[in-house]
Amino acid sequence: MEIVKPGTLIDFMKYRTPVVGVSLALVVLSIVSLFYPKPNYGIDFAGGTELQLAFQGDLSSAELRGELGELGYRGADVVSVEGRENTYMLRIREVTTFGEEQVGAVEAALESGFGEGVIREVRVSPGGDKLTLRLTRGKEEADYGKVMDALRGEGLALRAVSGADDFTEDDPRRFVQDLAGSEDARYEVLLQGVGGELVANLQERLGERGPDTPERIEWVGPKAGEQLRDAALKSLLYAIAFIMVYVAFRFDLRFAPGGVLAMFHDAVITLGIYVLVQKEVNLTTVAALLTILGYSINDTIVVYDRIRENMGRLKDRSLRDLINLSTSQMLSRTIVTSGTTLLSVIAFFIWGTDVIRDIAFALFCGILIGTYSSIYIAAPVTEYMDKRFFSAEAQKKARRRRQAAASG
Secondary structure, eight states, rough: SSSSSSTTOOOOOGGGGHHHHHHHHHHHHHHHTTTOOOOOEHHHHHHHHEEEEEBOOOOOOHHHHHHHTTTTTTTTTEOOOTTTEEEEEEEHHHOSSSHHHHHHHHHHHHHHHOOOTTHHHEEEEESSSEEEEEOOOOOOOOOOHHHHHHHHHTTEEOOOTTTGSSOTOOOOTTEEEEOOSOEEEEEEEEEEEHHHHHHHHHHHGGGGBBBBOOOOOOOOOOOHHHHHHHHHHHHHHHHEEEEEHHHHHHHTTTTTTHHHHHHHHHHHHHHHHHHHHOEEEEEHHHHHHHHHHHEEEHHHHHHHHHHHHHHHTTSSOOHHHHHHHHHHHHHHHHHHHHHHHHHHHHHHHHSSOOHHHHHHHHHHHHHHHHHHIIIIIIIIHHHHHHIISSHHHHHHHHHHHHHHHHHH
């Protein structure tokens, strides 16, 4: 399919200086946006709690978001579950109801109940929904009640352990579970946690329309989120490094820097747009950026292939002329490939779910930026590398420098 008439020659390199200048400004702006206003990290990277709740009555996402705001959960995400009425995915920043002061108060209450030197360890799960207690050996069953009394004395809401139906309502073993297999007396207590507290508050506010027991509760602690961020950054850097090695072997060293800089340019500007519009940056965003890297280098390699082919046939032409000729020859292919991909992405953006829309938005930006970077980033850098290091004049200058160094 020929959108551009065969034989058309466009002087793309004539405008490379102002276009590269605009690209550099966009890259700088994108890097600055990483520090201000900073990325809107999702639960994957910033930590938080995610719940899936089914409500008993009609409830819009806007109303639910308002209820969460009044309860103090500012910036909570509310996503409707596709195909299920009144079922929502909630994402909140809070991970645990336990602060350091409350952990210290719990330890003091337990020591007061058991005596000094009996408590060996008190450990609260990062999600704040489980407390593990380790005592000196030889404790009797009466300790169940002491544990429960100490925790309730600090205002903690307890949840019944699994298999609690075997006990009466007043039996403390409904809430405090003995962990066998240890020389020390170890107990595990299930607490309400952030998710349970949120559900209880919604049930109180919404009454009959309130949610049932959560269908799913997941949390990511801040430390785990930081580790995920580091791993995501490493995955992008590894991808760029291996692609650079591939391009260097596939062509030669004058082509590799242009391809890598084009990929870096595409990923940084796409991420910058994400930050400026305050879309959530999470693992899905990283997957979209990796897809953009692959798409960008694919388009760049197609142009490089035609440049290298014309270099073999038209040896009397300068590299600038070869870039203009090769890019003009590949223009129809580029428009068709990018255009059809964009149509698919736009369809996903219009009719997809919220998560798919975020991916589609990133891909839309990345494809547009990647299409033009193959022409105005990768190609000009290759031209510069050729003039600076690979042209006959550059090689003569290098030889003269080596001779001068040897004679000196």
